Amino acid sequence: MTDYLIVGNGVAGTTAAEHIRKLDDNGNIIIITDEDFPFYSRIRLPEYIANEISEERLVIKKENWYTNLRIDLKLNTRIIGADAKDKVLIADNDQKFSYDVLLIAAGSHSFLPPIKGLERKGAFTLRNVKDARDILAYTQNVQEVVLIGGGLLGLESGNALRKIGKTVTVVEFFPRLLPRQLDVDGAKELQNIMEKMGFSFRLDARTQEIIGNTHVEGVLLEDGDLLPGQMVIISAGVRPNMELAELLGLDVDKGIKVDNNLKTNQLDIFAAGDVAEFKGAPYGIWPAAAEQGEVAGVNMTGRSTLYAGTTMSNKLKVVGVDLASAGNIDVDHQMESRVVKEEKLYKKIIFEENKIVGCIMLGDTTGFNKVVKAMSEQKDVSPIKDDILAKGFDFNLI
Amino acid sequence: MDKYVCSICGYVYDPEEGDPENGIEIGTAFVDLPDDWVCPVCGASKEDFEIEE
Ligand SMILES: Cc1cc2nc3c(=O)[nH]c(=O)nc-3n(C[C@H](O)[C@H](O)[C@H](O)COP(=O)(O)OP(=O)(O)OC[C@H]3O[C@@H](n4cnc5c(N)ncnc54)[C@H](O)[C@@H]3O)c2cc1C
Numbered sequence: 001m002t003d004y005l006i007v008g009n010g011v012a013g014t015t016a017a018e019h020i021r022k023l024d025d026n027g028n029i030i031i032i033t034d035e036d037f038p039f040y041s042r043i044r045l046p047e048y049i050a051n052e053i054s055e056e057r058l059v060i061k062k063e064n065w066y067t068n069l070r071i072d073l074k075l076n077t078r079i080i081g082a083d084a085k086d087k088v089l090i091a092d093n094d095q096k097f098s099y100d101v102l103l104i105a106a107g108s109h110s111f112l113p114p115i116k117g118l119e120r121k122g123a124f125t126l127r128n129v130k131d132a133r134d135i136l137a138y139t140q141n142v143q144e145v146v147l148i149g150g151g152l153l154g155l156e157s158g159n160a161l162r163k164i165g166k167t168v169t170v171v172e173f174f175p176r177l178l179p180r181q182l183d184v185d186g187a188k189e190l191q192n193i194m195e196k197m198g199f200s201f202r203l204d205a206r207t208q209e210i211i212g213n214t215h216v217e218g219v220l221l222e223d224g225d226l227l228p229g230q231m232v233i234i235s236a237g238v239r240p241n242m243e244l245a246e247l248l249g250l251d252v253d254k255g256i257k258v259d260n261n262l263k264t265n266q267l268d269i270f271a272a273g274d275v276a277e278f279k280g281a282p283y284g285i286w287p288a289a290a291e292q293g294e295v296a297g298v299n300m301t302g303r304s305t306l307y308a309g310t311t312m313s314n315k316l317k318v319v320g321v322d323l324a325s326a327g328n329i330d331v332d333h334q335m336e337s338r339v340v341k342e343e344k345l346y347k348k349i350i351f352e353e354n355k356i357v358g359c360i361m362l363g364d365t366t367g368f369n370k371v372v373k374a375m376s377e378q379k380d381v382s383p384i385k386d387d388i389l390a391k392g393f394d395f396n397l398i
Numbered sequence: 399m400d401k402y403v404c405s406i407c408g409y410v411y412d413p414e415e416g417d418p419e420n421g422i423e424i425g426t427a428f429v430d431l432p433d434d435w436v437c438p439v440c441g442a443s444k445e446d447f448e449i450e451e
Contacts, residue, residue: 011440041441043406057434060441065419286440287407315405317446324405369403369448 002027004300005089005099007079007244009033010042011286012273013105014061015293016300021069023301029071030097032089034078037129038063043286045132046317049139050160058129082247084266089244101268101300104245104256105293108238108274108284115148115234117210123232126157135233142166142230146219148207149235150177152316157233158199159318168199169227171219175204181314181325183333186360189346193321193363202227240275240282255282260306262296272296283310311376315365324368327358327375340389347389354382367395374398402428402447407440410450 004020006013009031017029039061047053066073079097081090089097110125112118122142124135135157143166147158150172158168170177176187177194191201206222210232218228240255251257251265255277262270262278273289274282283289288310295307313326330337330350335357340347345363349356349371356375361368374381381388384397399413411417411431416424417438422431428447436443 015439041436044441044443057436058441060436060438290407290439317406365405369405369408369450 002301003098003100004029004103005097005101006031006103006105007033007089008103008105008107008273008275009035009039009073010105010107010273010289011039012107012275012289012293012296013103014039015290016103016105016270016272016297017071018069019294019297020301021071023298023303027301029069030074031071032074032077032079032091032097034076034092035128035130036076038066038073038075040129042128043317045126045129046156046160048129048132049126049136049157050163051136052163055129055133079244082244084248084269087268099268102270103296103300104248104250104264104269104271104275105273105289105296106241106244106275107289108240108282110234111237111239112234113148113207113236115207115210117212117216118234120210120212120216121214122212122216122230123210123234125234126153127238135231138231139164139166144169144227144229145231145233146171146227146229147233147235148219149237150174150179150201150203151235151237152178152181152314154233154235155194156317157235159197161231161233162198166231169202169229170199171202171205171207171221171227173204173206177201177203178316178325181316181323181329182360182362183329183331183348185339185341186325186329186346186348186362189341189344189362190316190321190323193344194318197320238274238284240277242275245271245275253277254280258292260308261299261304262292262307263299270296270300278307279309283312285310285312285314287313311372313368313372315368321362322365323362324365325358325360326368326372327356328352329358329360338385338389349388351381351385354380354385356381367393367398370395370398399425399427401450403450404437404440404442405446405448406442407437409437409439411447 040058078092147170256271272292316323336351348360350358402411
């Protein structure tokens with residue numbers, strides 16, 4: 001009987017466990033997490049902060065799912081030690097877990113840039129349900145919020161706080177919003193739309209210090225401007241949780257390096273999800289973590305299935321703003337593309353050798369899933385290149 | 399009956415399979431799913447689904 005051990009009960013770890021059980025009815029499956037919650041949706045944390053859903057509604061797999069699949073979920077347990085030779089992990093409560101096959105699905109954490117004043121009360125990041133609880137509990141005495149980082153997460157958390165009546169200013173050091181998802185024109189249009197919703201933006205701006213006494217009172221920018229705010233949320237990207245990889249002596253770069261079996265450089269140790277680096281970079285998105293979790297789970301049972309990569313795609317989940325982008329967005333307009341620009345509408349499809357390699361859809365995301373599918377399948381789309389952005393185009397023709 | 403795809407994670411709701419694990423019987427049309435049903439893969443709500451032709 002095989003002992004399967006999984007560190008991390010996010011989407012990568014949970015999906016792996018599910019697939020292991022499908023293929024191995026007898027093995028012992030243990031999932032370890034330092035959180036106090038079964039598998040839940042990080043994606044919906046902003047809705048929870050906006051008081052739109054309860055904590056229970058975040059949960060994706062309830063207790064009976066674990067019972068039915070005979071998956072042993074250890075909550076509130078943090079792995080702090082490891083012995084790769086004896087194949088044992090050690091937890092902060094001194095418990096020892098031995099394994100035959102190990103999956104590291106430890107996810108990532110919020111990156112904290114070196115800004116002065118981060119320790120003041122009222123400065124937060126958002127990664128897990130505990131962060132969300134802390135933010136929500138602190139909102140009572142807050143009127144103005146400053147968001148550091150104008151990426152997807154920053155805009156979504158900002159929007160959640162706007163919905164509960166806070167005044168929101170977003171500080172971004174790039175000269176445009178969503179630098180990784182939008183080009184200049186797209187970002188400008190998005191900014192217009194969001195300013196009408198009540199957001200303020202400070203672009204091309206650097207934070208000097210979070211000021212205040214014990215509590216946050218505002219954010220000082222490098223150009224000398226002071227933005228008043230009783231709460232600051234920093235969303236400056238994420239970094240993989242690599243402590244375990246170091247303890248085990250795994251090969252790492254930006255994440256834990258994995259091959260197309262999701263194997264690390266050590267026998268019987270796999271990695272998947274935000275923590276894993278496949279072909280040069282960790283993905284940091286849910287669909288990639290799910291696909292990797294599946295492949296890792298299958299391979300952990302001794303079978304062999306290959307991971308071919310996931311198409312990078314993102315959607316902004318702000319009601320009233322339809323925005324999705326995928327793949328190479330051709331920031332410098334160097335590639336072959338088709339563009340439509342109208343009031344509140346910006347669409348761009350990027351081609352390479354008659355295949356779609358990227359897209360931006362703002363104001364109307366109809367057909368986005370089909371475009372992403374065509375990208376993943378590397379379909380030749382030459383017959384419809386000139387029609388694809390026409391009004392009422394039937395995306396089934398892709 | 400139409401299939402629906404989750405725009406967040408790509409999960410496809412297929413009425414022929416239902417979602418028995420979450421109490422949805424085989425043969426339940428997407429429109430008949432309860433309003434509080436969520437994507438079993440990523441937790442997205444019903445509004446995040448699009449029809450898959
Ligand atoms: C607010 C928010 C919104 C998001 N929205 C989207 C979106 O719309 N679309 C999208 O694609 N992605 C989104 N993401 C990103 C997405 O959530 C991640 O890509 C995904 O959660 C990665 O899953 P994972 O299983 O790799 O890791 P995680 O979900 O991070 O899970 C890892 C788990 O391991 C635990 N852990 C780590 N180290 C240890 C240890 N030593 N001992 C015990 N436990 C440990 C962690 O506490 C955590 O619970 C969002 C993220 C956030 C925070």
